[in-house]
Amino acid sequence: MSTDTPTEETASFHADPYERKWIMFSLVLLAAFAVTVAVAGFALGFQVPGDETRVDPRTVADAPPWSQPGLRDLGNGEYEVYMLAQQYLFQPREIRVPAGSTVTFYVTSVDVQHGFKLQDTNINMQIVPGHVSKLTAEFDTPGEYPYICHEYCGVAHAAMFGSLIVEAGGDS
């Protein structure tokens, strides 16, 4: 190297003043995002699925509650749905609840990975054999909400869906 090479002593971290402002702006922006999603998730209830029970995919469909997949009425407008996913259908294929219901979905798979996305809601879950995926949503607006498999599960994956029907005039 040439002899007029600067020495270690003169080396320093160099950032342009504009660059420093950009760095501050970037850090504040990202911190604001991190706080916002944390508040939404942990305080306001926009929560993602967590760690639920494990099951054995080979035998899960043999014993309750999974041997009888479907809707359970817990009273007070609360429901739970136990649902099995398999190539290429959901059991149950159709669910009916009155408007104003709160529904908790428990979904597992008896074969490969599937997805469970309930359209027009925040219910979006990966369905993994060996685990139970759980999320809750409230349904105030009557109508038909398709739930579709959104994880590739084999050749007829595109045919895998079901319907949640929210009926008007619930006896709430």
Add this chain to the structure above:
Amino acid sequence: MTTLQPQPTYQLTGQEKRFIGLHLVVAIFALAVGSIFGPLQAFEWSGLDLYQYLEPIGLDDYYKGLTAHGVLNALVWTTFFITGFLTLTTIVGLKRPLRYPALNRAGFWLMVVGLVMAAVPILAGWASVLYTFYPPLEASWAFYLGLTFVVVGSWIEGYGFFFTYLAWRKENPDTRTPFITFGGLITMALWQIATLGIAVEILTMLLPFAFGLTSGTDPELGRTFFWFTGHPLVYFWLLPAYISWYGMLPKQAGGKLFSDSLARLAFWLFLLLSVPVGFHHQFVDPGIPTGWKYIHAALTYGVAFPSLLTLFTVVASLEYAAHRRGGSGLFGWIRALPWNDPSVSAQLLAGILFMFGGIGGITNASYDVNLVVHNTAWIPGHFHLTVATAVTLSFMGISYWLVPHLTGKPLWKPRWALIQTWLWFVGMIIFSNAMHVLGLLGAPRRTELGTAPYVPDEWNGHLLRVSIGGAILLVSVTMYVVTMIRTAAQKERVAAGGEVEIPVAESLRDPQLTPLWLDSWRPWIIGTVLLILLAYGPQLVEQISNASLSSPGFGP
């Protein structure tokens, strides 16, 4: 090599040029084949199923095509282009030949063997498991083993770069690592650390299972291993484009790298932060506590920071270049950039679309916001802006000087190349925007939507736009491949003295003034390992100790 004289630029030998060129031949071949399948999927979405006409050649299956598209374009085109390009940045930056050329050759040919081994089962329909190959969907053992060989081959090429660097470092103890080499070495180090996840998944779970040694897998643990690799994989794709944006594009535009310090800091932060973020691909998975998911979300915002640094430094370098070319004005300088150079145009357009890709990426990382887009068409919409544009269009741009340099032949019809870059830009805007909108409307990704019974009418216009965008991209990629073939195959050679140079940008400030901690491996490697242990360690211990290989395999 203890000379005190400034060294002249290194001229690649014929053998080195052929070796780098071989990487490009495989890469461009993979891109050419893989890109045929992309538009077939895009057309199917608007009801034009061309797959049925491919039955005579055994390619009539949408998901076989989708697997081929993902593996060839996202894994093969990128990995071969990158290992070839990093061979160049290692040799040219350090101004010395590879320390062990035979080692690098061995790595390359192992990658080729792996590619063939994986390609056969894909095309035969024994591996229609897509490029995520989530268990317990089962593929032929040859598919898993082939992928393993591709990864191990790329590791070996990486070792070759590291040995070359160590030899150079011995001869140049006090010199800052030249930037393009520095970036390449970090890219390879990141790759070696990141691919440990997928290596463990394949070697401990998928191969024993495919060989029939075990009766099942643990699919959730498999996902955790996969995404340990899966996210840093995108930085393995992206960083070589960044090397060009920071270290080459400023030269092509007539300027210099704005800040050597910030550029190096960005690369170290990518090494530090790109692995411990994998759970952001598993936000909606069961079996992982929400607290750990949130920690990975926060770290993902962290890895967005070096990309924001990159935005500033690259734009500042370009603005400096534009001012030297007589450009002025708050945004008016942009017009003064050499837009007529297809290599520059490709990379500028890639950078513009990458800004939108980055914004979408932050959306995906946003923990609960991800509920809206997870596994929807939004996701491929996003990564067609990142890997398929920021990376792929930049690589196309690089090859517009690289192939003429390697072959000693002029670029065939530069005007066509220029049009090609704009077609990619326009096609991708149409395609990607439609995909993002479809995702927000709830359309699932990688699904044969032309046959799906639940598609509402409101999706139809967007599905048509996906097809139109795909058609434009098909024209663009064809023009690229033809340009590459015609450039290499022509008889005409460049006139003596008119050889296409390798653009290596100087830094505005002497790199020797960059502090030593930005050119020291030890603290950053230690930090990277510690952060991975903190962010992944407890969950890996938990998931591995609770592992249950109870999930039997199923065909797709």
